[in-house]
Amino acid sequence: MSKRIINIVLSIVVVGSLLVFSLPGGCRLAPAEVPTPVAEEQVLNLYDSDYPHTLDPAVSGEARSHQYIMQLFGGLVRLDDNLQPAPDIAREWRVSNDGRTYTFYLRRGVRFHNGREVKARDFKYSWERASDPATGSLTASTYLGDIVGVREALAGGNREIGGIKVINDYTLEVTIDAPKSYFLSKLTYPTAFVVDRANVESGREWWRRPNGSGPFRLREGDDNSRLVLERNEIYYGKRAEVDSVVFQILSGVPMNLYETGKIDITDVYIDYIDKVTDKAGPFYRELIIVPELSFHYIGFNATKPPFDDVNIRRAFSQAIDKDKLVSLVVRNMAQPADGILPPGMPGFNEDLPGLNYDVAKARQLIRESRYGDVSKLPPITITTSGWGGLIS
Numbered sequence: 505m506s507k508r509i510i511n512i513v514l515s516i517v518v519v520g521s522l523l524v525f526s527l528p529g530g531c532r533l534a535p536a537e538v539p540t541p542v543a544e545e546q547v548l549n550l551y552d553s554d555y556p557h558t559l560d561p562a563v564s565g566e567a568r569s570h571q572y573i574m575q576l577f578g579g580l581v582r583l584d585d586n587l588q589p590a591p592d593i594a595r596e597w598r599v600s601n602d603g604r605t606y607t608f609y610l611r612r613g614v615r616f617h618n619g620r621e622v623k624a625r626d627f628k629y630s631w632e633r634a635s636d637p638a639t640g641s642l643t644a645s646t647y648l649g650d651i652v653g654v655r656e657a658l659a660g661g662n663r664e665i666g667g668i669k670v671i672n673d674y675t676l677e678v679t680i681d682a683p684k685s686y687f688l689s690k691l692t693y694p695t696a697f698v699v700d701r702a703n704v705e706s707g708r709e710w711w712r713r714p715n716g717s718g719p720f721r722l723r724e725g726d727d728n729s730r731l732v733l734e735r736n737e738i739y740y741g742k743r744a745e746v747d748s749v750v751f752q753i754l755s756g757v758p759m760n761l762y763e764t765g766k767i768d769i770t771d772v773y774i775d776y777i778d779k780v781t782d783k784a785g786p787f788y789r790e791l792i793i794v795p796e797l798s799f800h801y802i803g804f805n806a807t808k809p810p811f812d813d814v815n816i817r818r819a820f821s822q823a824i825d826k827d828k829l830v831s832l833v834v835r836n837m838a839q840p841a842d843g844i845l846p847p848g849m850p851g852f853n854e855d856l857p858g859l860n861y862d863v864a865k866a867r868q869l870i871r872e873s874r875y876g877d878v879s880k881l882p883p884i885t886i887t888t889s890g891w892g893g894l895i896s
Contacts, residue, residue, distance in 0.1 A: 546746045549767045551758045555728045559711040561694035562634035562641045570694055575733055575749075576716040577697040580608050580627065580676075581688055587797075587850055589688035593622060593698065593717065593740075594676075603683030610674040614740045616700050617714075617721045624676040628668045630698045636663055647695040650680040650687055719744050729753050777835045799846050802886075810873075810881045818859065819869035825861045 556569040561577050564570060580594040591597075594608040614622045634644040635657040648654045652667030667679040680687055690696070703715035714722055719739045724732035731751040735744045752767060762770040772780050780787040804811035804820070811817050826840035842858025845851050875881055 545748065548746045548749045548769075550749060550751050550769055551755065551761055551767045552731070552751045552753050555725075555731065555753050559714050559722070561697040561699060562630070562639050562644065564694055565642045572731070572733070573694045573697070574718070575720040576714050576718045576722060577694065577699070578614075578717045579691055579694075579697045580610075581691050583689070583692045587848070589692060597688075604680055606678045606680070606687070607671075608676045608678065610676065611740060612674060614717060615738050616703075616717050617736060617738075618700070619738065620700065622698055622717055623673045624670045625673075626698045626700070627676055628665075628670050629701050631668055631696065632657070632663060632665050633699070633704065634695055635665060641695060643693065643695045647690045647693045650682075650684055650690070652679045652681055720749065723748065729755065774834060777837060781835075795848050797846055797848050799841070799844065801844070810875060810884070813873045813875070815869040815873035816875070816881070819866040819873070821859045822862045822869070823866035827861065 552568070554568060556564075556572050557566060558564050558569055559573055559576060561573050564573055578593050580592060580597075581589045582592040584590040593610055593614050595611045597606055597608045599606055608624075610622065610624055612621075616622060631648055631651070631654075633639055634641045635648060635654045637658060637660055645655065645658055649658070651665060653662065653665035654667065657663055657665055667681075669677040669679075671677055698717060700715040703713070704710050706713075712722075712725065717739075719736050719741065720733035721736050722732075723734040724730065730753060732748055733751075734748045735746065737743070752761065755761065755766075758767065758770040759772065759776050761767045779785060780791055782788060804817050806812055806817065811820075830836060830838050830840055840858075843853065843856045845853075847854070870876070870878055
């Protein structure tokens, strides 16, 4: 690739149930464009810190696998740039007057990677498979559970779901248990993606050779150190501008790989912020700041002492200086937030009042709690996912 980009991905930080940091954006570095001859194959080289746990849309429940699944598979609807449901394999849909029945009209000519056309019955199979307890999906209840019959199927009932009806090859009727404005948004999650029955039934680890319908297909991914996606030349939508994407799995320090030209994009972590934001340095001209839709948080277990007392939860929230954490820990690459939704997420309210830093108020709340004094609080255990430095 002639153009390199560096991404500074600093997640939004949430401290407690009401104490939050949010990022104004991540940062990217992009040098000035210089015309270069087009290579025989346009390859985008990326880094990943681990191999995906699975490429099965029904089973996956974590972001690492999803970044691949979203390229390999597709669903009836997708999210547009404003995070609103938009047509994907379904060209359009209609909703009944009572808000419970959705009729989806599929595009003609959408094909799996092997060339077989995607039909309405493929979605019925995919959703019933995801709802089969034998599949082991941890997300089917959340994202498909509004459909009539899904929860019963997950509980071991009838595998054929009454709320999913194939009208013809290109028409699918879906009935949900009550009107829900968010139902379409749920269908953008991988659990609702279509899979090829013959592919699934080819073996237990069928997902290592997925026959999806997305803009990329899997070319290579067996040794857990390298995963290669190649452009799907029969994709119904806009074709990718690169021929292939190569993911280097745990192949070194990302920033070093970027500096030596082995990868084209990298996340920039806290240790490198000063380096890439130095206006006299080699990377500053490549720096672009972009929003990131995420957050980190420290949550309280409200079922156990002392956090089963609302006054203690509020006291801890108001005893932490979010502004200082933003300045000292993440070098002003985040901003304090007052809720659990990051900017850009539907429902985000910038006028939402949060709990401000107020030590005097925190002490008062502890006095008003059933403990009365910090010396009477029970031991508190903090569990982290490897980001202990943020706490210390």
